[in-house]
Amino acid sequence: MAAPWEDVLRDEAAIREAASVAVDAALLEGVLMRTEGEPNASDVVNYAPFTLLPSAVPSALFEQAYAVQQDFNLLVDAISQNKEFLEHTLASTIKVDDFTARLFRIHTQVLEEGLAQSVFLGINRSDYMFDCGVDGTAALKQIEINTIAASFGGLTSRTAAVHGQVLKVLGKSKEASRLLPNNPSKGLALGIAKAWELYGSQSAVVMFLVEEVQRNIFDQRCVENELWNRNIRVIRKRFRDVFEKGSLDDARRLYMDGQEVAVVYYREGYVPKNYDQQNWEARLLLERSRAVKCPDIATQLAGTKKVQQELSRPGTLERLLPGRAEAVARIRATFAGLYSLDVGEEGDKIAAAAIADPNQFVLKPQREGGGNNLYGEELRQVLEKIRDSPERTSYILMDKIKPQPAMNYLLRAHSPLQVSECISELGIFGVYVRQGKEMVMNKAAGHLLRTKAIEHADGGVAAGVAVLDTPYLV
Ligand code: ADP
Ligand code: MG
DSSP states (O other), rough: OTTTTTTTTOOHHHHHHHHHHHHHHHHTTTOOOESSSSOOOOSSSEEEEEEEOEEOOHHHHHHHHTTTTHHHEEEEEEEHHHHHHHHHHHHHHHHOOOOHHHHHHHHHHHHHHEEEEOOOOOEHHHHHHEEEEESSEEEEEEEEESSSSSOTTTTGGGHHHHHHHHHHHHHHHHHHHHSSOHHHHHHHHHHOOOOOOOOOOTTOOEEOOOOSSTTTTTHHHHHHHHHTTTTTOOEEEEHHHHHHHHOOOOOOEEETTTEEEEEESSOSSGGGGOHHHHHHHHHHHHSSSSSSSSSHHHHHHSHHHHHHHHHHHHTTHHHHTOOHHHHHHHHHHTOOOOOEOOOSHHHHHHHHHHHOOOGGGEEEEEEOSSHHHHBBHHHHHHHHHTTTTTGGGEEEEEEEEOOOOEEEEEEEEOOOOOOEEEEEEEEEEEEEEHHHHHHHHEEEEEEEEEEEEEESSSSOOOTTSSSEOOOEEE
16 A cells, blocks of 8 residues: 655655645645743744655555544433443443543533433544555554544644645655545634534524643634634633622523523543643533533543443443444444453453563553553563553553554654654544534544654554645545
């Protein structure tokens, strides 16, 4: 599945020229990030890291990933409404993982009080790698599904133009014309706009809940601008602002500074470091409110690694999606091997197998955002240490996916231009809106390709490991 630019990869002069064109094109197109030094100011910005060349993606697998996205939307939504499933699945995890336990406590609390929210909005991104079989054929395998703060739907819409220009500079106009248009931020905004409309108050705003450190603001602005273009007012607030200025009225309508909030779109709140005691209180206030949370806390829990692992058990998908055999088959086809480390014989067996052959597995805690998983020798050491303790139930094991590497250049500010052996991860954005029991929108909204050098086992773009890319279908 090689891309047709192997010939130019070693032409140093051509590559150097193309790279300088690429960087300027990225700045012009708005493939931007704030700098590490000034993460909260836009006076100085830089380009977000990206590949010099688009990466080859097998078109059949690309289509497969799009075709299964509506199924995943239905599945996540079904899990979020299934109190018993979440309770049963997360029971062992919340005994040992404090973060998941706190989220779960809020989930229980809002259900006990009774949900004020009646419109539900899901924005997720299902991520895949192309697993290379012994016979050389590639298979689409899901890495995870992100149900909160799935990012880069904005910046990714701008990379195709950059890569198109690079290909032209390299004498590949025909190939340039084959790059697909892609704009997830528009689809995301359509979902937010629909939820806002169904909430039913013209004067209410959409609130982006953002982090204290906002390097990736331009990605979020892409979605914001789509909303402003529809005359929907957007405000950006942090948990701290909500703690200080958020309130609920008798009907549990959410107000910020006296402004009614129709939709809360979280780009924050997915890792323990996002929370202190005040932020937990702010989260509870938001969850209790009538506002449409994207996601609500149940949907966030549906995206945990533990849930992902339980979904792979025989019969689970069938129970969650009754009468949808074809959707179940499409979903299951994307699953890699996933294993529970719960205390008991099943967990003992797989722990022993992973210790014996750690390179076949990835050890994953209940964390998001990259850099948390364990591989190889480190996996072995950690697992040996926790194999006889209940702590091991805070992790899951997963078969390691082994994609075929390809050569590319990763362009990063202040870094030398050098060729790297790379692998890619494809994400598909899903958007859905449900009113009461009725699905009123269910879509695939676009894609994201991220590429990293093979020496990094883990990590995304925000973590400084992967870079933005554009798929070139082969
Ligand atoms: P996070 O929530 O931190 O993003 P992921 O499950 O997406 O967690 O893992 C982070 C990164 O680790 C992925 O982007 C991918 O590069 C790598 N990774 C995760 N699972 C696997 C796997 N089963 N095989 C190979 N690489 C994996
Ligand atoms: Mg991930």
